[in-house]
Each structure stands twice: as structure tokens, then as C-alpha cells.
Amino acid sequence: MEQQVMFEAANLSKRYEDGVLALDDVSFTVRRGEIYAMLGANGAGKTTAINIFLNFIEPSGGEARVDGIATHRNPLEAKQRIAYVSENVMLYQNFTALQNLDFFAKLGGKTQYTKSDYRDVLMRVGLQEEAHTKRLKGFSKGMRQKSGIAIAILKDAPAILLDEPTSGLDPQAAYEFQRLLESLRNEGKAILMSTHDIFRAKEAADTIGIMNRGKLVMQKSAKELAGEDLEKLYMQYMAGHVN
Amino acid sequence: MFKLIVEKELKDIISSTKFAVTFGVCSILIVLSFYVGARNYQIGREQYDAAKRENARKMEGLTEWTDVREHRIFLPPQPTASLVMGISNDIGRNAEVRGRGELNPEDSRYGEDPIYAVFRFLDLDFIFQIILSLFAILFAYDAINGEKERGTLRLTFANAIPRSTYILGKMSGSFLALAVPLLIPMLLGSLILVMLQIPMQGDDWIRLFLVIVAGFLYFGSFLALSLFVSARTERSSNSFLILLVAWILSVMVVPRTAVLLAGRAVDVPSVDEIASKKSRLSASLWQEDRKKMADFKAPEGTQMKDLMQEFQKFMSKMGDEREAKMQEFSSRLNEERANKQRVQERVAFGLARVSPSATFSLASATIAGTGTQLKQEYKSSGEQYQKAFAEFMKGKTGMNMGGAMVFRMITDDNQAKKKPINISEIPEYQFQRQPVSASFGLIAVDLGVLALFNILFFVGAFVSFLRYDLR
Numbered sequence: 001m002e003q004q005v006m007f008e009a010a011n012l013s014k015r016y017e018d019g020v021l022a023l024d025d026v027s028f029t030v031r032r033g034e035i036y037a038m039l040g041a042n043g044a045g046k047t048t049a050i051n052i053f054l055n056f057i058e059p060s061g062g063e064a065r066v067d068g069i070a071t072h073r074n075p076l077e078a079k080q081r082i083a084y085v086s087e088n089v090m091l092y093q094n095f096t097a098l099q100n101l102d103f104f105a106k107l108g109g110k111t112q113y114t115k116s117d118y119r120d121v122l123m124r125v126g127l128q129e130e131a132h133t134k135r136l137k138g139f140s141k142g143m144r145q146k147s148g149i150a151i152a153i154l155k156d157a158p159a160i161l162l163d164e165p166t167s168g169l170d171p172q173a174a175y176e177f178q179r180l181l182e183s184l185r186n187e188g189k190a191i192l193m194s195t196h197d198i199f200r201a202k203e204a205a206d207t208i209g210i211m212n213r214g215k216l217v218m219q220k221s222a223k224e225l226a227g228e229d230l231e232k233l234y235m236q237y238m239a240g241h242v243n
Numbered sequence: 244m245f246k247l248i249v250e251k252e253l254k255d256i257i258s259s260t261k262f263a264v265t266f267g268v269c270s271i272l273i274v275l276s277f278y279v280g281a282r283n284y285q286i287g288r289e290q291y292d293a294a295k296r297e298n299a300r301k302m303e304g305l306t307e308w309t310d311v312r313e314h315r316i317f318l319p320p321q322p323t324a325s326l327v328m329g330i331s332n333d334i335g336r337n338a339e340v341r342g343r344g345e346l347n348p349e350d351s352r353y354g355e356d357p358i359y360a361v362f363r364f365l366d367l368d369f370i371f372q373i374i375l376s377l378f379a380i381l382f383a384y385d386a387i388n389g390e391k392e393r394g395t396l397r398l399t400f401a402n403a404i405p406r407s408t409y410i411l412g413k414m415s416g417s418f419l420a421l422a423v424p425l426l427i428p429m430l431l432g433s434l435i436l437v438m439l440q441i442p443m444q445g446d447d448w449i450r451l452f453l454v455i456v457a458g459f460l461y462f463g464s465f466l467a468l469s470l471f472v473s474a475r476t477e478r479s480s481n482s483f484l485i486l487l488v489a490w491i492l493s494v495m496v497v498p499r500t501a502v503l504l505a506g507r508a509v510d511v512p513s514v515d516e517i518a519s520k521k522s523r524l525s526a527s528l529w530q531e532d533r534k535k536m537a538d539f540k541a542p543e544g545t546q547m548k549d550l551m552q553e554f555q556k557f558m559s560k561m562g563d564e565r566e567a568k569m570q571e572f573s574s575r576l577n578e579e580r581a582n583k584q585r586v587q588e589r590v591a592f593g594l595a596r597v598s599p600s601a602t603f604s605l606a607s608a609t610i611a612g613t614g615t616q617l618k619q620e621y622k623s624s625g626e627q628y629q630k631a632f633a634e635f636m637k638g639k640t641g642m643n644m645g646g647a648m649v650f651r652m653i654t655d656d657n658q659a660k661k662k663p664i665n666i667s668e669i670p671e672y673q674f675q676r677q678p679v680s681a682s683f684g685l686i687a688v689d690l691g692v693l694a695l696f697n698i699l700f701f702v703g704a705f706v707s708f709l710r711y712d713l714r
Contacts, residue, residue, distance in 0.1 A: 054401050056713045076403040084401035090394035092251070094258040106247050107402045148398070161401070 003031040004067070006081070006159040006190030007053065011062035014048050014214075022048040024214040025062070030207070032158060035181060035191040037201035039234055040211035046194035048214075050163050053192070054084060066159055080109065083157040087164035089148030093137045097122060097147050100136060101154060108155035121150045126176050141168040149180065160184065162193040166200055178204045202230045210237045244404055245412045252416025256382060262420075265378055270428040272374060276365045277432025280325035281439040283364070287320030294337060299666060306661035308639035314340045316628060316672040318348070318621050321612060322441045323450045327368045329613025332359065338625055340672075342633035343566055345573060346625045348618075368607045371458035372494060372600050375425070376465045380486045383417055383469030385479035387708060392479055400713050410470070410708045414701060417466055422459050429455055450679050453610045453686065460693035461603035465490075467700035468599075474707035497598035505591030511583040517576050524572050528565045535561060588615060596689075599696045606689030612676050614685075620677060628672045635670055 007030035014023040023045045030036040038046045051057045052064045055075035064071045066078040091100040101118040105111075122132055125146040136144065145165065152160055166174045174197070181191060181204050195201050201208055208225060210218040210233075217237045225233075256262050298315050305311060317337045324331040335348030353360035363369070390396040399409070433451070436443055443451070469486055476482040539557055541550045595601035608614035679686070 051714055054397075056397070056400070076405065079401065079403040082401060084398065086394055086397055088394055089398070091398070092255055092395060093393070094255055099254070103247070103251050104398065104402070107244075107399065107404060109403070151398075155402075 003033050003188075003190075005029045005031050005065075006067055007036070007161075007192045008065040008068075009049060009052075009062070010065065012049065012052060012059055012064055013061035014045075014052060014057065015060045021214050023052070023059070026211070026214070026216045027062075028207075028209055028216060028219060030159075030190045030192045032188045032190050033185055034207065035185050035193065035205045036207045036209065037205035038192070038194045038209050038211055039196070039198060039201055040194075041238060043213075044211040045214040046211055047163060049211075050161055050192075050194060053078075053082065053161055055079070081157050082159050082161055083108070083152035083155040084161045085145075085148045085152045085163065085165050087167050088141070089144045091136050091144065091147055091151075094135060096133050096135055097127065097139075097150075098132050100147060101150060104151040105154040108151075108157070110154060110156065113154065118150075118154070121153050122147070124153070125150045125180060126173070142170060142173045145169060145173070145177075149177070153184070158189060160189050160191045162191065162195075164195055165193060166195065166197050174200060198231050198234055210234055212237055212240070245408050245415075248404075248409055248412025249416040249419065252413055253420045256417065256420035257424075261381070265381060266424055269370070269374060269378060269425060270431075272365065272370055273367075273425065273428035274431050274435065276367055276370055277326065277435045278439075279365055280367075281436055281441050284320050284322055284325040284441055285439065287325070291317055291319050291336075302664075302666045302669075304663050305666075306663055308636060308664055311636065311664070311666075311669075314632065314669070316340055316625055319674050321676060322436070322443050322447050323454075323611040324613045324617075325441075326366055326451065327454055327607045327611035327613055328364055328366050329368070329608035329611060330615060330617055331613040332364070334618045334621065340625070340629050340632050342629060342636055343570070345577075346622060346629060348621060348625070367454055367458065368604055371461055371607070372603055375458065375462050376490060376494070376600065379421065379462050379465035380469050380483075380490060382421055383466050383473065384483045384486050385473060386413055386417065386470050387473040387704075387711065388476055388482055389473070389479045391477075391713070396713055406709050406711075407705065410474075410705050414467065414470055414704070417470070418463055421466070422462055426455075446679055450610050450612065453679070453690075454607050457603055457606040457610060457690055457693060460690060460697060461599055464599045464693060464696035464700060467697050467704060471700045471704035471707060474704045474711055493598040493600040498595045498601040498604070501594035501597075501601065502591045504594055505587050508590055509583060509587040511587050512576075512580055517580055520576060521569070521573055525569060528568060532561050532565055596692050599693060602689050602692045602696070606686060606693065609682050609685050609689065610679065612679075612682075616677070616682070621674065624675055625672075628670070631670050635668075639664075639668075 007028075009026050009028050012023050012026045013021070015021045022043075026045070026049065028036065038049065040046050048057070049064070052059050053066060053071055055071045055078065058072045067081045069078045069081070071078040091097075092103070095103065098115060098118050101121070102113075105113050105118070119129070119132055123129065127143060127146045127150065131139070131143060136147070139147070145168070149165070152162075166177055169177060178200055181193075185191060185206075193201075193205070202222075202225065205222060207219065207221050208230070209216050218233070294315075294317050298317075301313060302311060315337050318334075321331070332352035335351050335354075337350055338346045338348040340346070385392070387396070390399070400406075468489065469482070472482045472485050472489070473479070476485065536558075539554065541553050545553065592601075592605055595605070605614065609616070612620075
């Protein structure tokens with residue numbers, strides 16, 4: 001039985017005021033229990049797509065839907081179903097990790113959590129216990145990233161948006177993050193991730209899309225890509241040698 | 244959701260080191276300003292009592308009411324004037340009452356101790372106008388763009404939160420976090436007033452309360468302005484710079500420019516010009532009177548005693564006529580000047596109200612009773628007293644005071660020594676300050692303008708944020 005579609009880009013286009021076409025008729029879907037990795041160089045349109053899903057910008061054409069809800073028509077409804085982790089998680093520096101979790105969990109509508117729930121999630125993402133009550137000021141990028149992921153987990157949203165989540169993480173942390181993604185997928189979450197990390201994308205994703213100059217130039221499932229050299233393929237698409 | 248944003252803002256501000264430092268400094272300054280104000284009041288009170296005693300001492304031992312030549316009235320210190328000084332230190336604190344003529348208050352605090360005029364005193368007007376407005380800017384200049392720079396805005400709006408709720412929560416949270424803690428030093432300051440036994444009446448407490456309300460409205464306007472600028476700019480460094488310029492314009496440039504423009508727009512004759520006109524008339528009247536004096540002749544065979552009485556009457560009548568003419572002329576000139584001054588003042592203050600700082604300054608001085616009205620109130624009550632004093636003296640001497648010559652003939656060297664006059668009979672001068680309710684119209688205008696600044700800036704911030712690029 002086919003899983004429910006959580007993310008859907010339907011002929012999505014975005015032309016900025018300066019005339020730059022950042023997204024050009026992009027279509028894809030991400031179902032529950034699926035990880036979709038968007039690969040592409042800087043300026044390929046990955047972040048633009050994420051911004052449209054978060055309704056930070058409106059599409060010039062087409063629609064971005066979350067659980068069937070068009071994000072620019074009903075943004076608040078759509079956002080209730082999304083958890084988001086940015087490339088550079090910067091939480092409130094004067095708050096401790098627990099205070100940050102408490103604030104963002106409540107912001108996400110989760111008021112039932114206790115301190116022990118927060119601690120459990122922080123442990124799950126690999127943040128040591130002694131860091132839980134420390135202010136974010138002293139956190140490394142990896143620690144902040146883990147806190148951001150903990151916030152996304154706490155929201156317990158069916159759709160998770162990740163913008164370059166492994167950027168700046170050491171290999172160990174990136175590996176742990178991959179395991180975490182897999183467990184979230186197994187819980188039935190739909191995960192849309194933009195990344196430069198071809199290796200992690202191939203390891204974790206069920207579907208990989210390559211974007212170049214606003215176009216989705218390739219979209220293949222992990223099965224279709226089995227045995228293929230993704231890096232080589234990526235370079236070919238970037239160079240425009242494959243249509 | 245609104246409550247959550249407010250709570251977050253409260254926690255975020257209060258837990259910062261910046262808050263601890265600035266709050267500490269502000270608290271010390273506020274408590275200090277109350278203490279300095281209270282001590283100034285006590286010193287002012289001692290000086291006032293001493294001056295009154297000295298005035299009475301000068302009349303001690305006088306045996307004739309006609310010898311009462313120098314009688315002075317003194318402006319008593321007011322508790323609220325020590326907290327918001329306004330012009331109270333610039334105007335003369337005592338005036339000689341001669342029974343007729345103009346009152347010229349002299350010996351201002353700054354005139355006596357010019358050192359205080361250089362940097363002025365630490366009072367609530369200074370604390371709110373300079374310190375707390377900067378405090379507001381310091382905490383809110385990056386309220387929106389700073390969150391964007393730090394990435395928390397993006398993360399926040401990845402959740403289902405309406406922008407209107409966020410900006411309202413942000414403003415309310417910032418205001419509560421920054422303004423409410425300042426009530427603690429204010430309360431401590433009030434306690435100091437009680438402990439130092441400053442005689443604060445009900446009216447004084449209302450005044451103090453209204454000054455604090457005006458201060459918070461002013462503080463709120465800078466907070467809202469900071470939020471507005473922060474929602475209009477991409478970088479926090481830019482918003483800080485813009486706000487600093489706005490602060491300089493508001494505190495330094497606009498009030499001075501308004502006065503300058505009003506001075507150009509409405510020409511008010513100078514005091515010297517008026518004095519010169521008066522002195523010209525006085526000289527010409529004296530000239531006429533001298534001729535009349537030369538023409539004075541008593542009927543042949545008049546006794547010396549009768550002659551003196553006759554001459555005294557003649558002089559008194561001439562003096563009264565001259566005084567009446569001078570009075571009429573002076574009143575006209577003074578009124579013309581006062582009218583022009585009022586117009587100039589209205590223009591200056593009207594223009595200055597473009598600046599929240601000037602509006603607050605005007606509001607606080609009016610509330611404390613130390614605005615420009617203080618000079619007029621003192622003068623009016625002095626003039627009223629002068630009339631009462633002149634009536635009293637006429638009753639005692641049978642003559643109008645001032646201008647006339649007194650001839651006294653001692654006919655019997657052996658007569659019993661005369662008893663000194665009872666100077667406690669002289670009516671006492673009481674400075675009747677207008678109750679705060681009398682200035683409520685003026686106060687309401689300024690508080691209204693400050694509230695309007697809050698609304699305008701917040702609406703600006705609100706509208707800007709609805710269109711703000713959250714990326």
C-alpha cells in the first residue's frame with residue numbers, strides 16, 4: 001500500500017524580483033517513511049524550495065503542499081505538520097539546551113513534555129547530560145545541530161525539513177545523524193533534506209533529486225541508483241552532460 | 244502563543260549579562276537621583292527658613308511701620324521640584340516687595356552656584372530622557388533583524404505562529420522585561436523620600452506617579468521605535484546606527500532647533516528694551532514732577548507742622564499719579580511682551596513635540612510643577628501678596644507705600660521710648676502652587692502625544708514585520 005504524500009512540489013517555480021529564476025517547474029513528492037535528498041550546488045534552488053515549503057517566500061508558479069495543504073494558502077496549517085532543522089542551528093544563546101527545547105516544543109504546540117522528556121530526546125540525539133543545563137553560548141556547531149534535531153523530534157511532526165543538516169558535523173556525528181534519520185523514517189516520518197553530502201545522501205535517502213539552476217535534472221530511487229557512482233553522475237549533471 | 248513569546252522575551256532579556264549590567268547602573272542612578280533630590284530639598288528648606296528668619300531679623304526693633312522698607316518674599320522648595328527640576332533652579336527664588344511696582348525675582352540657584360549650571364543635577368528627567376531611552380535602544384535595536392542574523396527567527400517561524408502574535412509578544416515582553424524591573428528602584432527611591440521625611444502630600448505622590456507614567460510612555464516610544472527600525476533593516480549594525488541618529492535628533496537637535504525657529508518666527512522684545520522704554524517714561528515723569536515740586540507753595544502763615552503734612556500729601560498724590568501712569572505703561576508693555584512670549588513658547592513647544600524627548604521633558608516639568616508656568620505662578624502669587632502687603636501697610640501708616648517721601652519731626656526728645664512694631668502682624672507670603680489637576684489639560688496633551696508615539700512606532704513595526712523577509 002502506498003504511503004501518504006507529505007511533501008509535494010507541483011510544478012513549483014520561483015522567479016525573484018531581480019529576475020533570477022531560482023526554481024523552474026519542479027515537481028516531486030515525499031511520502032511517509034521516505035527520505036528524499038535534494039542534491040545540488042549552491043544556488044541550485046534547494047533552499048528556495050525549502051523556503052517555499054516554510055512559506056518564507058511565495059511561489060511564482062505551481063504549489064508546494066504539505067499533507068495536501070498548499071503552504072502559501074494556509075501556512076499555519078501546513079507548518080503544524082512540519083519540523084525544521086536549519087543548516088546553522090542558532091538557538092537562544094542565553095537559554096540552556098533544556099530551556100530552548102521547552103520554548104520550541106511549546107511553540108510547536110507540544111505542552112505536555114516534562115524535563116525528563118527533554119533529557120531523553122537530548123540523550124537520543126547524542127548530547128551529553130552535562131550539556132543539558134549549559135547555556136547555548138558555549139556550544140559547538142555539532143552540539144547546536146544536535147539540539148536543533150532534538151527540537152524537530154520533539155515537535156513530532158509527520159514531515160521533517162532539513163537544510164544541509166550534516167554541514168559542519170564531524171564524521172562520527174554525521175554517522176549518528178544518519179542513524180537518527182533512519183529511525184525517524186522507520187517511525188513513518190517524511191523527510192525532505194537538502195544536502196551537499198553525496199555520500200550521506202546515497203546512504204540514507206530513498207530518493208535522490210539533483211537540482212541544477214532551478215531545475216530538477218534527475219530524480220532516482222535508491223534502488224535505481226544501486227551500483228551507480230552517484231558522485232560521477234552528479235558531476236555529469238552539474239556539467240550539463242546528461243539531459 | 245502570545246504568552247509564550249512574552250515569557251521567552253522576558254527570560255531572554257533578563258538572563259542576559261547586558262541586562263544585569265545596565266539594570267544595575269540604572270537602578271543605582273534612579274536611587275541616587277531620589278536621594279540627591281531629597282537632600283536638595285532638605286538643603287533648600289534650610290536655606291528658605293534661614294532667609295525668612297533673616298528677613299524678619301532686619302525688621303526687628305523698628306518702632307515705626309513707615310520704616311518697613313525692605314520686605315522680601317521667598318519661593319519655598321517643593322518636593323517634586325527636587326525630583327524633576329525643570330526651571331526651578333533657573334528662576335529667582337526671592338523678590339523684594341515694595342508695596343507697588345514690579346516684582347523682580349532674583350538669586351536663582353544656578354545664579355548663586357554656577358557650578359551646578361554647568362552639568363545640571365541628576366534628576367528623573369535626566370534619567371528617563373537620556374539613560375533609559377538609550378537603555379531601550381540598547382535592548383531593542385536588534386529585536387527583529389538580530390533574531391534573523393542569529394537564525395532564531397527562521398526556526399521560530401518554521402512553526403505555526405502568526406506574525407502579528409509574534410510582534411505583539413515581542414513588544415510586550417520587551418516592555419515588561421525592561422520597564423517593570425525599573426519599578427523596583429523607583430519604589431526604593433520613594434522609600435528614601437519617606438525615610439528622609441520629605442513632606443510629600445497626596446498631590447506630590449500623584450505628581451510622582453504621573454512622572455513615572457510619562458517616563459514609561461517615553462521609554463515605550465523608544466522601544467517601539469527600535470522595534471520599528473529593526474523591522475525595517477536587514478542588519479542590526481545599521482539599525483543601531485539609525486537609532487543612535489534618531490536619539491541624537493530627539494534629545495539634542497529637535498528641541499534646540501524648535502526654540503531657535505520659534506525665536507526667529509516670533510519676535511519678542513528683550514527685557515532690556517522694555518526696561519529702557521520704562522526708564523525713559525520714568526525720567527520724563529520725574530521731570531514733570533520736579534517742576535510741580537518747584538511750584539509747590541503753601542498758603543502764607545502755614546505752621547511748619549501743617550506745611551510738612553501738606554507737602555507729604557502733595558508728594559503722596561504726585562507719587563500715586565506717577566505710579567499709576569508707570570503702572571499702566573509697564574502693564575501694557577509687560578502684557579505685550581508676555582503675549583508674544585506665550586506665542587513664541589507655543590510655537591517652540593509645538594515644534595519640539597515632534598521629538599519624544601522634548602515631549603517627555605515638557606510633560607515631566609509640567610507634572611512636577613517646574614515648567615515655564617512656575618515663573619508665572621510665582622510672579623502672580625507675589626503680585627497678589629504685594630497688594631495685600633500694600634493694603635496692610637496703608638492701614639498701618641495711612642500712606643501708600645513707595646515713591647513718597649516721609650518727613651518725620653521729632654518734637655519731644657524726652658518722650659518715652661516707643662515700643663517696637665509687631666512684625667508678626669505682617670501678612671505671611673504663602674506660595675500657592677496650582678494643584679496637579681489644574682494642569683491636567685496640558686499634562687493630558689503631552690501624555691497623549693507620548694502615547695501617540697508609541698502607537699505610531701508600533702504600528703510601523705507591526706506593518707513592517709508583516710512584510711518582513713524571514714529568510
